Structures are given as C-alpha cells and as structure tokens.
Amino acid sequence: MPELPEVETVCRGLRANILGDAIKSVEVLRKESIGYPSVGEFERTVPGHTFEDVSRRGKYILIHMSGQSGLAVHLRMSGRLLLVEKKKPAKFLRVRMQLKSGRELQFEDMRVFGRIWYIPPGKTFAEIIPTLAELGPEPLEGLTGVALQEVFARRKQAIKSALLDQRLLAGVGNIYADESLFHSGIHPLSAAGSLKLKELERLAEEVKKVLTRAIELGGTTFSDFTSSQGVNGNYQHDAWVYGRTGSDCRICTATIVRVKIGGRSSHYCPGCQPKRRVRKGI
DNA sequence: GGCTTATCCTGGGCGC
DNA sequence: TGCGCCCAGGATAAGC
Numbered sequence: 001m002p003e004l005p006e007v008e009t010v011c012r013g014l015r016a017n018i019l020g021d022a023i024k025s026v027e028v029l030r031k032e033s034i035g036y037p038s039v040g041e042f043e044r045t046v047p048g049h050t051f052e053d054v055s056r057r058g059k060y061i062l063i064h065m066s067g068q069s070g071l072a073v074h075l076r077m078s079g080r081l082l083l084v085e086k087k088k089p090a091k092f093l094r095v096r097m098q099l100k101s102g103r104e105l106q107f108e109d110m111r112v113f114g115r116i117w118y119i120p121p122g123k124t125f126a127e128i129i130p131t132l133a134e135l136g137p138e139p140l141e142g143l144t145g146v147a148l149q150e151v152f153a154r155r156k157q158a159i160k161s162a163l164l165d166q167r168l169l170a171g172v173g174n175i176y177a178d179e180s181l182f183h184s185g186i187h188p189l190s191a192a193g194s195l196k197l198k199e200l201e202r203l204a205e206e207v208k209k210v211l212t213r214a215i216e217l218g219g220t221t222f223s224d225f226t227s228s229q230g231v232n233g234n235y236q237h238d239a240w241v242y243g244r245t246g247s248d249c250r251i252c253t254a255t256i257v258r259v260k261i262g263g264r265s266s267h268y269c270p271g272c273q274p275k276r277r278v279r280k281g282i
Numbered sequence: 283g284g285c286t287t288a289t290c291c292t293g294g295g296c297g298c
Numbered sequence: 299t300g301c302g303c304c305c306a307g308g309a310t311a312a313g314c
Contacts, residue, residue, distance in 0.1 A: 032290095032291090077291085077292095078291090078292085078293095092292090092293095109291095110291085110292060110293065111290085111291045111292055111293085112290085112291055112292075113290070113291065154284095155284080155285095156284080156285080157284075157285060157286090161285085161286090262285090262286070262287090263286080263287070263288085
C-alpha cells in the first residue's frame, strides 16, 4: 500500500534514473488509469517531452517535463511505476511509455485505482488535480504539535481517521498511522480534538520518525509495493503493530488487537495505548 | 460543516 | 478441485 515513504522511494528512484530521458511513445492499456485528458489526447500529447525533475506532494508523484508540462501519478492501492530495461510483459500493465534511451516506464496497477494525469503547458498540477491544493501540511517539513493542534481543533472524529484525512495531514496512510499512534501511546479511537498539546507534540515527532525510518528502509512491502527499480521495501519487518494482530506486543507483551475504525483496519496495543476520551462506537 | 458509509476494483485466502 | 464469499484500502461521492 503506497504511502508517503513508498512514494518518496519511487520519486528518488525516478530522479536518479530518468532525468534527461524523453518519452518516445505512449500506450494506454486501461482507459480508467488516465485521469486527464482523454486517452487519445494523452497518447498524442505526452510523447516528445523530456523529464526535467521529479518531486512529491503527499502521495502524488509530480514529474516535471519540458515545455512547462508535467505528469502526476497517484499509486493509490496497488500502483507501481517501474523503469525497466527490457520490455518484459507485466500482468497488470495499464500504461507503458517507451523512452528514447530504449527503456520503458511502466505503470502497473492490479486494482485499477491508480491514476496518471497529464499537466499541459500553462497549467499547474493543482489546476488539473484540485485535491492537490487541499492537501494538509507535509509531515517531513517541520511538522509540530502546534500544527496538529490547529488542524485537529474541535474535531470529534477518531484520531486514526483524522490522520488518514489528507486534507489535515498529507501522506500518512493506514500503516504509518497505526505505527505512529503506537509509538505515541495514543489509542486510535481517541477524539482528535481532545488530545493535549503534549500528546500531539509526541505524535508529530513519532510521525516524522516512523516516516523517516520507513524511507530509510525503502518503504513497506506487504503485498503490492516495490520501488521504481522493482525492489521490495523492508519496513514491514520493523512494524510494531500493523499486521501483527494476535501477536504479543514487543514492549508490554499484551496481545495486539485489530478493530475497524472508519472502515479501515486499525492495529493497536491495549497495554501501551490505553483508552482515554475514546469515542462511542467504532 | 463534520462525520460516516458506500463505492470503485481485483487477487488472495478461506470455508465448504 | 472448484466455487462463492469476504477482505484489503485511498480517494471521493452521497447521505445523515
């Protein structure tokens, strides 16, 4: 499940390998994978552009190209952006871009939730993808407890749900939300707006630590994610609660529990994350 | 406006 | 072995 560390890992891989290369031709194998413009226009317009830079905003990969144009990619659930030397057939290949270097940039996506947008000259990424403008602060750009206090103010929803809301905080997904809450000792059902500044300061630090650690390890590979070179991440071996339902906590030996919060699986340790100001119901 | 729930999609796991 | 059901989850729309 690509979250900020996985997307950052892909961006770094692309930045190190595709700058200066150019797109020779494009083939869209699944029309749903193209967010903008139409498939026909995408295939006609994108070829000929040179890759100039790669950046990231939240979970969006932003590829800056020649002529003030760009490509935005969201991997969603199962998307993979792969740079391959040989044109090997991929089972879930949705979009393929042949590059002048002879390599191919492939977009694989088993569940077809991922999207690629072309950003035409004169337009900004946010003009084509309005949700980009609504994203919350970047966790790795100086996130503080005060900043969290501002975005969570008066919110009654569970802190777990609030952390997943990209308008409040960009880039955090299910895995790292669970891990950050565990390291902060905060119960996932705690009302977001009820947390004290001291708790939020610790949460801000743990979010940064967890994300930084995950980036160092190349992301998490539970099922679908690999880097742009097809290399699996290693964070899953570092997880303390995510995917450890029924296992003993490594700190207090209580049993890790899994509950549904906002329709998402949430993992926590009842010993290390005691209930306080917990919302009614799940 | 805030919050919850349903929907999209498909492979894998599980029970029968 | 094969079938059917459920689950995973990011983003968004719909509904309360």
